[in-house]
Amino acid sequence: MPKNEKKKEFLGLKLSSRLMELLAKLQEVELEDFEMDVGNLEIWIQPGAVAAPMVAQPKVAPPVKVKPTEIIETEFIPPVETYPGKVVEVKLGATRSDGGTRGKPVIVGGETTPAFYTFERPTPHPPVIALDVFDMKVPLPKAVKMHVRDVLEDPAAWAKLAVEKFGADLITLHLISIDPLLKDASPQEAVKTVENVVQAMDVPLVIGGCGDPKKDADMFEAVAETFAGERFLISSITRDMDVERCAKFVNKNGHVALSFTPMDLNLARELNRKLYDFLPKKDIVMDLTTAALGYGLDYAFTNMERARLAALMGDPELAHPMSSGTTNAWAAREAWMKMGSEWEPRELRGPLWEVTTALTLLLAGVDLFMMMHPAAVKTLKDMINQLASGSSGNADALAEWVSMKV
Amino acid sequence: MSEREGKRKVGIRELSPIDVYKLLPRTNCKECGEENCMAFATKVVNREVPIEKCPPLLKKEHEKAYKQLKEMLKPAVKEVVVGVGDRAVKIGGKLVMYRHEFTYFNPTAVAIDVTDEMSEEDVLDRIKRTGQFSFEYIGQTLKLDMIAVRSTSNDPEKFRTTVKRVAENTNLPLILCSLNPTVLEAGLMAAPKSKPLLYAATKDNWKEMAELALMYDCSLTVLAPNNLKLLRSLTKTLLEYGVEDLVLDPGTFSGDGLGDTLNNFTMIRRAACKGGDELLGFPTIGVPMVAWMERGEAPEEVAKWREAYLAAMLVVRFADVIIMHSCDGWTLLPNVVLRQNIYTDPRKPVAVEPGLRVFGTVDENSPVMMTTNFALTYYTVASDIESGKVSGYLIVVDTEGIAVDSAVAGRKLTAETAAEAIKESGVESKVKHRKLIIPGKAARLSGEIEELSGWQVLVGPRDSSDIPKFLQEKWQSKT
Ligand code: SF4
Numbered sequence: 001m002p003k004n005e006k007k008k009e010f011l012g013l014k015l016s017s018r019l020m021e022l023l024a025k026l027q028e029v030e031l032e033d034f035e036m037d038v039g040n041l042e043i044w045i046q047p048g049a050v051a052a053p054m055v056a057q058p059k060v061a062p063p064v065k066v067k068p069t070e071i072i073e074t075e076f077i078p079p080v081e082t083y084p085g086k087v088v089e090v091k092l093g094a095t096r097s098d099g100g101t102r103g104k105p106v107i108v109g110g111e112t113t114p115a116f117y118t119f120e121r122p123t124p125h126p127p128v129i130a131l132d133v134f135d136m137k138v139p140l141p142k143a144v145k146m147h148v149r150d151v152l153e154d155p156a157a158w159a160k161l162a163v164e165k166f167g168a169d170l171i172t173l174h175l176i177s178i179d180p181l182l183k184d185a186s187p188q189e190a191v192k193t194v195e196n197v198v199q200a201m202d203v204p205l206v207i208g209g210c211g212d213p214k215k216d217a218d219m220f221e222a223v224a225e226t227f228a229g230e231r232f233l234i235s236s237i238t239r240d241m242d243v244e245r246c247a248k249f250v251n252k253n254g255h256v257a258l259s260f261t262p263m264d265l266n267l268a269r270e271l272n273r274k275l276y277d278f279l280p281k282k283d284i285v286m287d288l289t290t291a292a293l294g295y296g297l298d299y300a301f302t303n304m305e306r307a308r309l310a311a312l313m314g315d316p317e318l319a320h321p322m323s324s325g326t327t328n329a330w331a332a333r334e335a336w337m338k339m340g341s342e343w344e345p346r347e348l349r350g351p352l353w354e355v356t357t358a359l360t361l362l363l364a365g366v367d368l369f370m371m372m373h374p375a376a377v378k379t380l381k382d383m384i385n386q387l388a389s390g391s392s393g394n395a396d397a398l399a400e401w402v403s404m405k406v
Numbered sequence: 407m408s409e410r411e412g413k414r415k416v417g418i419r420e421l422s423p424i425d426v427y428k429l430l431p432r433t434n435c436k437e438c439g440e441e442n443c444m445a446f447a448t449k450v451v452n453r454e455v456p457i458e459k460c461p462p463l464l465k466k467e468h469e470k471a472y473k474q475l476k477e478m479l480k481p482a483v484k485e486v487v488v489g490v491g492d493r494a495v496k497i498g499g500k501l502v503m504y505r506h507e508f509t510y511f512n513p514t515a516v517a518i519d520v521t522d523e524m525s526e527e528d529v530l531d532r533i534k535r536t537g538q539f540s541f542e543y544i545g546q547t548l549k550l551d552m553i554a555v556r557s558t559s560n561d562p563e564k565f566r567t568t569v570k571r572v573a574e575n576t577n578l579p580l581i582l583c584s585l586n587p588t589v590l591e592a593g594l595m596a597a598p599k600s601k602p603l604l605y606a607a608t609k610d611n612w613k614e615m616a617e618l619a620l621m622y623d624c625s626l627t628v629l630a631p632n633n634l635k636l637l638r639s640l641t642k643t644l645l646e647y648g649v650e651d652l653v654l655d656p657g658t659f660s661g662d663g664l665g666d667t668l669n670n671f672t673m674i675r676r677a678a679c680k681g682g683d684e685l686l687g688f689p690t691i692g693v694p695m696v697a698w699m700e701r702g703e704a705p706e707e708v709a710k711w712r713e714a715y716l717a718a719m720l721v722v723r724f725a726d727v728i729i730m731h732s733c734d735g736w737t738l739l740p741n742v743v744l745r746q747n748i749y750t751d752p753r754k755p756v757a758v759e760p761g762l763r764v765f766g767t768v769d770e771n772s773p774v775m776m777t778t779n780f781a782l783t784y785y786t787v788a789s790d791i792e793s794g795k796v797s798g799y800l801i802v803v804d805t806e807g808i809a810v811d812s813a814v815a816g817r818k819l820t821a822e823t824a825a826e827a828i829k830e831s832g833v834e835s836k837v838k839h840r841k842l843i844i845p846g847k848a849a850r851l852s853g854e855i856e857e858l859s860g861w862q863v864l865v866g867p868r869d870s871s872d873i874p875k876f877l878q879e880k881w882q883s884k885t
Contacts, residue, residue, distance in 0.1 A: 067646070067647050068647055069613075070643075071612070071639050071640060071643050074685065075638075076634040076635040076637075079676045079680065116668055117669070118665050118669055119669040119673055181850055211815065212850070238815075239817075240817065260815075262812055262815055263808070263812065263816065264816075291809065291812060293743055293747065294543070294746075294747065294782070295783075296780065296808070296809055298750050301722075302504075302506045305504060305506065309504070328811075331811060342735040343736055343739055345736065349735075349736035349739065352737070352740050353740055355715050355718075356714075356715065356718045356740040356741070356744055359718055360744065363719070363722045379715060383719075386661065386664045387664060387665045388665075391662040391663065391665070392632075392662060393632070393659035394662075394663075395631040395632040395633065396631070398631035398657035398696075399608070399629060399657075401693055401695060401696045402583050402605065403556065403557065403558045403584070405558050406521075406695075406698050
């Protein structure tokens with residue numbers, strides 16, 4: 001394959017030039033005072049020490065150590081750091097007094113410390129969870145379907161159920177029926193669906209598209225205009241859309257943009273920069289792409305962790321709250337597939353797959369989760385509350401597990 | 407061992423091959439198998455080979471350089487070995503706090519517990535299940551690592567019998583758990599040469615525990631519930647006492663106090679990796695099975711569920727060993743997969759070579775399928791094709807190691823890259839037809855691919871497990 005050969009050659013070139021670089025550096029180094037470079041191992045370099053004859057220590061007679069009889073007290077100073085950067089705070093959803101119709105807004109972001117480093121500083125706004133609602137029947141894993149079977153074809157009822165029964169902080173309304181490959185529904189039909197959902201419940205809304213850059217832009221614009229002032233999260237603006245046009249209608253109508261990029265921090269910075277021309281920073285949330293546990297979660301985790309650390313170290317282009325399409329966890333076949341009795345029941349394995357994906361990313365710094373399974377949602381919520389509340393446990397009981405009878 | 411309060415001398419990121427090169431014999435003798443000392447130094451810095459692979463360095467005249475290199479390359483978190491033989495487990499050995507800074511070594515060891523009051527049958531069954539646990543994942547076998555034997559009876563005789571039984575029936579390393587030194591010693595006597603991890607030295611029993619660790623030459627856990635000052639003091643005391651292989655337990659809270667647990671693990675690792683604190687530079691142990699203490703009247707599944715996500719949290723936040731009670735596939739699978747994910751080397755793309763793959767016996771009528779070069783996607787598709795006993799061609803597109811859905815969203819898998827891949831694969835000279843099966847998740851590309859490549863596109867299943875069925879129903883060229 002010519003292309004691969006080219007690649008290898010290129011790699012070889014790169015490697016050897018790196019080697020040259022190192023060797024060039026080496027010459028310099030050798031001219032320098034050696035001891036400086038080896039850090040605090042300089043003792044060895046001192047002429048006296050070098051000249052000293054080496055005496056092999058007989059193994060039988062180690063230096064006599066006096067065994068302590070009491071605990072030697074030491075101090076522990078919590079390794080607290082301060083960071084020059086801060087994640088911007090973004091408000092989602094507007095109340096009546098704010099020009100919208102939502103019951104109360106949700107605020108995400110504002111961190112000045114890595115996720116749940118509460119020994120440094122408390123979590124300003126605990127992460128929130130948006131539940132998925134689709135505007136048409138979609139294939140769902142069995143474990144999820146059993147909880148929403150009755151509302152599958154009624155997005156308004158679905159949204160209501162998600163808020164009232166499953167505790168959704170927000171609703172993500174996926175308007176996939178506009179997909180030219182599915183129903184090719186018109187933006188106006190989408191607006192109607194949004195209207196029904198808005199009427200049915202009063203939490204802030206995330207407006208999800210179908211993935212077609214042109215169609216999504218048309219639909220987003222129609223929704224943005226009809227519901228001006230609601231501070232919907234428009235999910236999402238991607239690099240292959242007309243970014244200027246989208247940013248403008250988001251801004252003009254008082255909404256928030258979700259800036260989506262595929263697991264590449266440079267692309268994320270680039271798209272955010274484009275958005276800055278038309279949108280204030282406080283109107284941008286970013287999605288760096290979520291991959292499922294077992295299917296690239298390592299990339300997603302590290303990408304988000306790096307983004308958050310970079311933001312705290314002062315990179316303004318990454319200092320946005322992070323959103324995660326955690327529902328992607330269900331793309332892993334281990335989440336839904338029948339696998340043999342030793343791995344069952346899948347009704348538990350599936351939501352646990354989603355929880356595990358979610359909490360891994362929670363610890364990387366995600367502020368807004370878009371999720372699916374009610375049990376996964378509840379678990380993550382409990383955990384967030386637990387971590388954010390800073391409640392303390394009984395330390396005296398901590399060792400009891402050793403002799404606990406299960 | 408000296409206590410380092412200040413900054414680490416050379417952070418792992420700053421360590422350059424030059425630093426290592428300078429201390430090597432520099433004869434370019436190639437005994438290490440490398441072209442020259444510089445190439446060897448580069449591998450050493452990347453932790454791909456230990457310095458011991460340079461034979462001349464181990465000679466007397468290089469002893470000082472060797473020691474200096476050892477010190478320079480010493481991980482921020484000490485590596486401790488538990489057990490003997492080929493199932494011995496290395497824990498700790500961490501160089502960095504965040505995996506993107508380098509890579510994590512020694513995946514979190516997962517231990518399953520048994521007690522000295524379980525029936526013999528139960529004990530044997532749990533050991534067997536732990537030993538046999540295995541899951542195939544991107545060409546690796548994921549396994550469990552250790553058995554934790556707990557004394558719930560506090561009776562030395564019972565513990566001795568149980569440890570003996572366990573040791574006779576598994577080659578997995580053991581963690582012997584009792585806060586009573588007399589009980590622990592009885593257990594040690596039943597398996598005196600197995601180098602188990604002892605659990606645990608506390609502020610009350612540390613002296614006796616230290617004696618046991620020295621006598622039986624094994625590693626020792628230091629338990630200081632939610633008290634890092636005490637943990638540090640105990641560690642210092644035990645080091646002075648002569649016990650060198652320590653494992654730290656700041657306590658695991660499952661409900662209230664969860665935040666403290668997360669903070670403690672994080673502070674320990676930060677103090678070790680960023681602050682060069684040698685007293686906290688030891689592997690850590692977390693105990694997700696504390697979730698069972700709060701079970702009350704709830705069904706078992708509730709405890710298992712909580713235990714499972716606690717485990718996941720600890721795998722992400724710096725635990726080097728975890729002890730679990732549930733040995734169910736559904737709780738363990740997400741955790742061993744998560745562990746594998748977190749511990750993969752971020753310096754290496756998880757991708758396979760793009761190009762054409764052949765399955766079974768092919769001819770000019772064989773189906774042509776397409777997928778991406780993300781390793782996991784590829785291995786999954788390949789194993790589904792193989793297990794379905796299907797023959798055909800598979801074009802692996804270079805999507806820079808990204809899965810189908812993300813590659814489509816991120817424009818790594820496009821009509822252009824697909825058309826190019828068809829050309830480069832040479833499949834056009836191998837089959838008569840021009841029908842391409844693309845992944846269901848790439849359905850939106852079908853029109854464009856047809857236009858650009860001139861091939862007719864069939865949209866395949868969304869999950870590759872349906873490939874055999876799909877081919878049976880939709881591929882009629884066999885006739
Ligand atoms: S064995 Fe040692 S001295 Fe010889 S080439 Fe390798 S690194 Fe250099």
